[in-house]
Amino acid sequence: MSGGTNMMRTRRNALLSALLVGSGLWFAPAASAAALAPSGAFVTNAGSPTGAGSGDETVTRARFNDFQRALRLSLQAQEALDRGADGDAEALYAQALPLFEQALGPEDLRIVGPLAGAADVYRARGEFDRAEILYRRVAFLMEQAFGTSDIHVGMALASTAETVANQGRYGQAKGIYERALSIHQATLGVDDPRTVRVLNEYSGLLEKLNRREEAEGLKARAGSPSNDELLGRSGG
Incomplete structure (x- = not known):
């Protein structure tokens, strides 16, 4: 249904916009996982990617690079899904999700965009x-x-x-x-x-x-x- 498709696209765009905000806040100190804006959109607070006191700059950089790569893959997956290339989108999300989990952990709020996008792909394919x-x-x-x-x-x-x-x-x-x-x-x-x-x-x-x-x-x-x-x- 076109209405449902448009709604899913709007939601994916909002979630991935939050990911883009999160990428700019990667090194910001975290007071909370997320804050809900008055408009209804949510803004992430990325926090420290390595945990308090780790001091391991190499690990920090590796995780940040994983996050950036995963973000690019997610944006490509969204574009593929929007043009109806479900198979391409599924393959791209399959690459992106493990990278997000490796960089952020499985319960970081910034992962909701690719999770929802991948779920939309599976739903469209009847899985x-x-x-x-x-x-x-x-x-x-x-x-x-x-x-x-x-x-x-x-x-x-x-x-x-x-x-x-x-x-x-x-x-x-x-x-x-x-x-x-x-x-x-x-x-x-x-x-x-x-x-x-x-x-x-x-x-x-x-x-x-x-x-x-x-x-x-x-x-x-x-x-x-x-x-x-x-x-x-x-x-x-």
Whole structure:
């Protein structure tokens, strides 16, 4: 769907922009892993790449070089994905992710961009099990940085729910969609196109669970400001 594709592209651009900011802050002292800007974008604080008191300039430089190389590969992967070259994008992300993890560690916030990009590739290629693993990692990192109710968490959860549903695990996907929808409604409002998209996906899932009346009622009440009305009756 073109709307979903555009949304994924916007998210990848935002995450990779944060990576570019992070590359300029590599040697800055870290007070926290990340800070959420008022605009809704996030800005990373890179911190020391070698750990406190290591003093090993050679290791520092090697890790920085790995980070820079991984960043270039990620940007190339995004360009490949945007032009529809999924195979090229997958190969580039496969090179970039180990370098990011080697340079930054597996839980550094700057890794969310390539994680989400690689997950988008796997989803586009129908490799939903692999996409699910990466989307769950993105959701975890976002939650650690921004809290449980942040829209970045909601977006990652919506992507996770979609991949879980595409594997036929509808019951599990239902709970994830409910949390994602609640975050979208509380953060963006019920009329935001991103909220409507999650609502429609969740309604489609309810239909697959033979809960058509709930699905139709959910769509009919889509303009209601009450999350309890939208989710309460389908939560059982």
